[in-house]
Amino acid sequence: xxxxxxxxxxxxxxxxxxxxxxxxxxxxxxxxxxxxxxxxxxxxxxxxxxxxxxxxxxxxxxxxxxxxxxxxxxxxxxxxxxxxxxxxxxxxxxxxxxxxxxxxxxxxxxxxxxxxxxxxxxxxxxxxxxxxxxxxxxxxxxxxxxxxxxxxxxxxxxxxxxxxxxxxxxxxxxxxxxxxxxxxxxxxxxxxxxxxxxxxxxxxxxxxxxxxxxxxxxxxxxxxxxxxxxxxxxxxxx
Amino acid sequence: xxxxxxxxxxxxxxxxxxxxxxxxxxxxxxxxxxxxxxxxxxxxxxxxxxxxxxxxxxxxxxxxxxxxxxxxxxxxxxxxxxxxxxxxxxxxxxxxxxxxxxxxxxxxxxxxxxxxxxxxxxxxxxxxxxxxxxxxxxxxxxxxxxxxxxxxxxxxxxxxxxxxxxxxxxxxxxxxxxxxxxxxxxxxxxxxxxxxxxxxxxxxxxxxxxxxxxxxxxxxxxxxxxxxxx
Numbered sequence: 001x002x003x004x005x006x007x008x009x010x011x012x013x014x015x016x017x018x019x020x021x022x023x024x025x026x027x028x029x030x031x032x033x034x035x036x037x038x039x040x041x042x043x044x045x046x047x048x049x050x051x052x053x054x055x056x057x058x059x060x061x062x063x064x065x066x067x068x069x070x071x072x073x074x075x076x077x078x079x080x081x082x083x084x085x086x087x088x089x090x091x092x093x094x095x096x097x098x099x100x101x102x103x104x105x106x107x108x109x110x111x112x113x114x115x116x117x118x119x120x121x122x123x124x125x126x127x128x129x130x131x132x133x134x135x136x137x138x139x140x141x142x143x144x145x146x147x148x149x150x151x152x153x154x155x156x157x158x159x160x161x162x163x164x165x166x167x168x169x170x171x172x173x174x175x176x177x178x179x180x181x182x183x184x185x186x187x188x189x190x191x192x193x194x195x196x197x198x199x200x201x202x203x204x205x206x207x208x209x210x211x212x213x214x215x216x217x218x219x220x221x222x223x224x225x226x227x228x229x230x231x232x233x234x235x236x237x238x
Numbered sequence: 239x240x241x242x243x244x245x246x247x248x249x250x251x252x253x254x255x256x257x258x259x260x261x262x263x264x265x266x267x268x269x270x271x272x273x274x275x276x277x278x279x280x281x282x283x284x285x286x287x288x289x290x291x292x293x294x295x296x297x298x299x300x301x302x303x304x305x306x307x308x309x310x311x312x313x314x315x316x317x318x319x320x321x322x323x324x325x326x327x328x329x330x331x332x333x334x335x336x337x338x339x340x341x342x343x344x345x346x347x348x349x350x351x352x353x354x355x356x357x358x359x360x361x362x363x364x365x366x367x368x369x370x371x372x373x374x375x376x377x378x379x380x381x382x383x384x385x386x387x388x389x390x391x392x393x394x395x396x397x398x399x400x401x402x403x404x405x406x407x408x409x410x411x412x413x414x415x416x417x418x419x420x421x422x423x424x425x426x427x428x429x430x431x432x433x434x435x436x437x438x439x440x441x442x443x444x445x446x447x448x449x450x451x452x453x454x455x456x457x458x459x460x461x462x463x464x465x466x467x468x
Contacts, residue, residue: 070445071438072403074410075417079438082430178302182410189305193312203313210301210309217300 013208016195021205024188025212031108031177031187032216036170038113043120050125061121068118074179080111081183108180116173123165127158160231167224174216188212243427244436247419254419255440261415262405264337266398269344276345277352278378291349298346303404306343311335311411336408344401351393355386388459395452399445406441416440 002019009018049061068076085102092100131154139149181190188209196205244251280291298306314320314329328334359382367377409417420437424430457464 067442070442072406072417072441074406075420075434075438075441078417078420078424079431079434082424083434086430175302178304181304189302189308193308196312201316203309203316206305206309206313210297210305213301213305214297 024191035112039116042117046121047124065118127162130161254416258415265340268341272345273348277349281356307339355390
């Protein structure tokens with residue numbers, strides 16, 4: 001596979017398209033997918049906290065979503081990337097540990113996951129609220145525990161309402177990964193500026209990367225449409 | 239906590255604040271001027287008319303802002319004729335490149351918001367206007383656009399906040415906006431937490447200010463949707 005691609009794309013962009021740029025694209029996709037999992041977990045947690053009857057949980061989740069959505073991604077990334085490194089070592093020092101190095105990849109994934117967890121929390125909160133109250137009451141009337149009601153009724157029913165917002169968040173998340181190039185992670189944007197600089201063709205390389213982002217967007221769009229169709233089974237449309 | 243480093247550099251932060259506000263207002267103004275015609279063309283039913291606006295919207299919404307900014311700032315230099323033309327001073331400067339990128343980006347998002355609002359115009363309103371004998375342009379000016387602007391307002395408020403947040407990218411290409419100021423403070427004193435959190439607080443305040451302004455505007459523009467006091 002590797003040799004085949006090298007042969008096939010050897011002449012493209014002075015041989016830089018494969019492996020140099022496309023490897024960067026793989027990193028972009030990995031970053032996006034790993035961050036998505038963190039964002040989903042934090043989002044579910046955040047939405048549950050926002051809807052809980054516990055005041056402290058509501059306050060913490062409310063502060064989290066407001067702060068994150070009020071500050072630019074790149075500023076948050078610098079706070080977590082530079083500040084997080086410092087914080088981990090201050091704590092590590094007190095525990096008598098050696099210097100701990102957080103890799104750029106870990107920092108990137110954590111930051112992006114943390115940021116989009118806030119957006120996901122809002123999406124999920126809206127989706128959970130969209131589940132008809134009667135369905136949930138019916139669940140309790142059957143004697144289900146609150147966890148059973150969540151697993152069997154609320155969750156499957158809210159997925160349909162969450163998909164449009166989830167899709168939007170995913171598309172924005174995928175584009176946000178481009179910011180990691182600023183903290184030195186070699187994603188496709190970072191590599192495009194490098195290759196573009198050394199070949200004196202910055203426009204060509206950056207434009208190719210823009211097209212690659214459009215490819216990611218287009219493929220995601222298809223996937224999201226399929227999901228929407230699947231989870232809307234049994235819903236009548238006018 | 240190194241508060242002193244922040245306090246001594248507060249003038250720098252305020253300089254950055256001015257640059258950020260300026261950049262955002264200019265980009266939004268340019269973007270809006272561009273978005274109205276593009277949104278109108280994109281909402282046309284004819285493929286010949288809506289094709290190019292839709293490609294433009296798709297490109298700018300589907301790619302990261304930082305890549306768009308890099309294409310203009312780093313990419314422009316690739317073209318010899320451009321370097322020798324009288325436009326080169328524009329593409330040489332980081333500030334004007336950021337402004338162009340931001341304006342084109344927000345114009346694309348705003349066009350899409352407007353397009354959605356325009357095609358959602360209730361057909362009865364248009365029919366009534368036509369029945370009153372208004373010409374095509376008069377219908378546009380008096381009925382379609384004003385009611386579309388109203389419908390677009392909440393989504394546009396979000397777009398303004400996104401533009402504010404996107405403008406922080408200017409700090410990446412040497413412009414001293416709020417984020418740029420924070421980067422300078424961090425490199426001078428190595429206080430990553432304090433410097434970037436200070437910038438974050440400024441952005442947070444600006445975000446709340448934008449939300450407040452739009453609440454006021456919505457209160458006026460959506461007066462007809464307000465619940466009547468009994």
